Amino acid sequence: MPNPSAKKISVSLNINGEMRQVEIRPIDTLLYVLRHHLSLTGAKPGCLNGDCGACSVMVNDNVYKSCIMLAIESVGSAITTVEGLKDSPIQNAFVKHFAFQCGYCTPGFIMNCQALLLKHPHPTYEVVKEWLSSNICRCTCYQEIEEAIFSVVEGRVGGTSE
Ligand code: FES
Ligand code: FES
Numbered sequence: 513m514p515n516p517s518a519k520k521i522s523v524s525l526n527i528n529g530e531m532r533q534v535e536i537r538p539i540d541t542l543l544y545v546l547r548h549h550l551s552l553t554g555a556k557p558g559c560l561n562g563d564c565g566a567c568s569v570m571v572n573d574n575v576y577k578s579c580i581m582l583a584i585e586s587v588g589s590a591i592t593t594v595e596g597l598k599d600s601p602i603q604n605a606f607v608k609h610f611a612f613q614c615g616y617c618t619p620g621f622i623m624n625c626q627a628l629l630l631k632h633p634h635p636t637y638e639v640v641k642e643w644l645s646s647n648i649c650r651c652t653c654y655q656e657i658e659e660a661i662f663s664v665v666e667g668r669v670g671g672t673s674e
Contacts (some may be wrong), residue, residue, distance in 0.1 A: 517630065518537035518538065518555045519537065520535045521535070521537075521584075521625045523583070523584065524587070525583070525586060526588075526589065526590050527552065527596070528592060528593060528595060529596065529616055534661065536583050536584065538583065538584050539582070540579060540583045540584075541579055541581060541583065541670065542569065542581045542583045542585070542591070543557060543567045543579045543581075543587055546569070546578060546593060552593050554593050554595050554619040555567045555568065555593055555594065555619060555620070556616055556620065558579075558607060558617070558620075559580045561580065563648065563649040564575045564620070564647065564673075565617070565620040565624060565647030566578040566616060566617050566620040566627050566645050567618035567620060568621075568623040568624050568647065569592060569593050569622055569623055570592040570626065571586055571590070571592075573590075573592075573630050574627060575623055575624050575627035575646075582644075588647075592623070592626075593619075593623070594619035594622050596673075597623075597626060598672065599671045599672045599673050600626065600671045601664045602629065602660065602673070603622055603671065604670070604671045605661070605664050605669040606618060606621075607656075608659070608663065608669055609656045609659045609660040609663065611656040611657045612649075612652060612656075613651040613652045614650075617638050617647060620647050621644075621647050622665075624643060624646060625643075626659070628640070628643045629661070629664060633665070634665055635642050635665065640658055640661055644657060
């Protein structure tokens with residue numbers, strides 16, 4: 513839990529292509545700042561210790577668990593949250609393939625899949641399996657998520673954003 517008495521500093525964060533000025537404490541996690549200072553609630557608090565992936569975001573096109581990253585570490589980098597993937601192929605593919613049930617884990621999975629597709633535009637099934645192992649879903653099977661990924665790879669689902 514962030515220490516409420518820690519001294520605040522003003523920083524500029526590049527989030528979803530927009531510069532956002534925000535007062536943070538050096539000990540604030542990126543997840544905390546996104547949700548509590550910037551009203552970007554797509555990244556979800558789950559385990560808060562780096563295991564479940566519900567809080568995943570991209571920083572310079574690499575996927576990070578924002579619950580274990582300090583916000584101050586992301587200054588000068590390009591941060592992408594699920595809000596920045598609106599109408600992207602991968603988001604549309606999740607909808608088309610019903611790759612969720614309660615949806616709590618879904619933003620984290622979408623971010624992880626987006627990072628996967630940036631690194632591996634034509635991944636093998638083994639690579640997809642390995643990437644998905646960093647995120648935990650408690651209520652759906654991973655088959656629909658895999659189908660969503662391959663529908664983007666094969667160009668069966670598109671979108672208006674990246
Ligand atoms: S909440 Fe960050 S990995 Fe679980
Ligand atoms: S859809 Fe419910 S936890 Fe994944």
